[in-house]
Amino acid sequence: MIETIAPVVNAVLQEGSAAPAIPPAAAAALAVGLAALGSGYAERGIGAAAVGAIAEDDSMFGRGLILTVLPETLVILALVVVFILG
Amino acid sequence: MSLYGTAPGGRSSNYEYVIARVRSRRASLFDDDDYRKLVRMGTSGIARFMEETEYETEMNALGARYSGSDLVEYALNRNLAKHFDDLLKWSEGALYDYIARYLRKFDAWNVKTVIRGLYSGADLADVEDDFIRAGEFTERRLDALRNAGSIEEVVTQLDDTVFGDALAEAYEAYEEQNVLVPLENAIDRAFYETLLEGLPSNPEPDSATGLYVQFLRAEVDFRNLRNALRLARSGADTDPAAYYIDGGKLFDRQSLARLTGNMDNLVAAVRESTYGDDLDAALSDLEDAGSLVEFERALDAALLEYADKLSTRYPLSVCPVLSYVLAKEREVDNIRAIARGREADLGPEAIEQELVIL
Numbered sequence: 001m002i003e004t005i006a007p008v009v010n011a012v013l014q015e016g017s018a019a020p021a022i023p024p025a026a027a028a029a030l031a032v033g034l035a036a037l038g039s040g041y042a043e044r045g046i047g048a049a050a051v052g053a054i055a056e057d058d059s060m061f062g063r064g065l066i067l068t069v070l071p072e073t074l075v076i077l078a079l080v081v082v083f084i085l086g
Numbered sequence: 087m088s089l090y091g092t093a094p095g096g097r098s099s100n101y102e103y104v105i106a107r108v109r110s111r112r113a114s115l116f117d118d119d120d121y122r123k124l125v126r127m128g129t130s131g132i133a134r135f136m137e138e139t140e141y142e143t144e145m146n147a148l149g150a151r152y153s154g155s156d157l158v159e160y161a162l163n164r165n166l167a168k169h170f171d172d173l174l175k176w177s178e179g180a181l182y183d184y185i186a187r188y189l190r191k192f193d194a195w196n197v198k199t200v201i202r203g204l205y206s207g208a209d210l211a212d213v214e215d216d217f218i219r220a221g222e223f224t225e226r227r228l229d230a231l232r233n234a235g236s237i238e239e240v241v242t243q244l245d246d247t248v249f250g251d252a253l254a255e256a257y258e259a260y261e262e263q264n265v266l267v268p269l270e271n272a273i274d275r276a277f278y279e280t281l282l283e284g285l286p287s288n289p290e291p292d293s294a295t296g297l298y299v300q301f302l303r304a305e306v307d308f309r310n311l312r313n314a315l316r317l318a319r320s321g322a323d324t325d326p327a328a329y330y331i332d333g334g335k336l337f338d339r340q341s342l343a344r345l346t347g348n349m350d351n352l353v354a355a356v357r358e359s360t361y362g363d364d365l366d367a368a369l370s371d372l373e374d375a376g377s378l379v380e381f382e383r384a385l386d387a388a389l390l391e392y393a394d395k396l397s398t399r400y401p402l403s404v405c406p407v408l409s410y411v412l413a414k415e416r417e418v419d420n421i422r423a424i425a426r427g428r429e430a431d432l433g434p435e436a437i438e439q440e441l442v443i444l
Contacts, residue, residue: 045102052106 028082035078042071099181101402107176111169112410114140115417118443124424125434125441129154132425141165155425162418163218167192169414170220173407184298184404186222187281188411190248193221194277197249198270200231200240205266223247237269252276275331278306282333297396298404304361304392307334308385311356314342318349319378336361364388379440386442390416416442 022030050064116124116139124132136158137145144161152160170192173185196217203213213232219225227243234240237260241253249272256272281302290296313329314337330339336359337345345352350373356362357369368384393409420441427437 048100049102049106052103053110056107056110 024085028085031081032075032078035074039071039074042074043068046071097179099179100177101181101404104173104176104181105401105406108173108407108410112406112413115413116421121420121424121438121441121443124421125428125437127428129158129425129428132421132428133157136161136421144168155422155429158425159422160215162421163216166414166418167218167220170411173411174222177407181404181407185407185411188302188408189221190277190280191221192218193223193247194249194273196221196223196228197231197240197244197253197273200234201237201266201269203232204234204237204240248280249273249276271329278309278331278333282306297400298408301393301396301405301408303333303335304389306331307336307361308389310334310337310342312382312385314345314352315349315378315381318345318352361388364392383440383442386416390442 047068050060050068053060054064124135127135133145133154136142141161144164145157148157148160148164170189174182174189177185196219199213199216202208203210203216210232217228217232219228223231231240231243234243238257241257244250244253252272252275253269256268259268260266282299285299285302286295310331317329330337330342336356341355345355353369353373356365362369365384365388368381368388371384372378372381390409390412393405393412397403397406397409399405420443423440424437427440
């Protein structure tokens, strides 16, 4: 079976080298999207903990907010890719 | 995903939220300085001090009906119930299950209170004040229990709970001897045996479940150890296996029965176990002075320290919650000891010996 797959893969790769399956702009957009997904997941945990801390002690509001949005830097860094390519 | 273990219901646990709140509450418990101040106050001074802290609401609510150390005690119980109820309210998924399992301790306490009240013919209001409404039982069930006319009725009402089978069995022994001991033992054993039931017996040592099981085993071990020491000290001719609780790793039924006969062997066995390091100083004290009270304090302190250690080793697990539950219980015990001690005119040093402070 592997023998039959090899030529097909070769053909696809040769064709792919001519025109990429994902063009640069789309790849950059994907990168931003994935980074946002990742930071969203990180913020989920931090946000839950921050709300817990604020519920116990109001003075934690500022600190909680800052810590919650820290993973947002990931999205900003991913945005840099868009400008480099664009 | 192992980090956020899911319960049968499919809801994931919210460790972050619960633990942030719990850690904050843990930090605001009384510290050494507060205890040092409290030990030197009179009962009314203690009451006034407590009105300015955490316990304000409860002190005000109960202040009209009670005074002195009764007021302190009931306020402590209510506050404890409020905090532990909060824990159950916040938590979801597997975390809820873990916490509820442990807090069933208070269900056991409430059932015992009802049975003792019926046995001694105490009036309903007194029984109600002694309730700690922190367990899994609903208000309605507790009220039904309180209004039960006889111990038999209590046993039937608890038919569908974890205590059901054990109580029904013990009720026959109670009818024969007319003493409460078999019933109370049955309740305690039912609690400790369901504590470890359904949890994996050999989980990954460093996972959240692993630490939870490890902690519960330590608790069961310490309970067995305490019973064994008491039996060995009193020299009573009771079969130690009757008091043995399954699930610990320190003793099995045979070794417990063998060791209880001889105090020195028992101490040596504990010293060689995994708890040896934590309990070393306490064990030496026990050998020298033979004071069981101090050793039991040391056991409490060791368990508390152990829980703290687990909670820092794996922050996103049930361990910080358990460490808080233990610390809060110790605080309540300590304040109660201080209030009762001052009422009985004990000196500050004598009371300080009774406290469990890390």
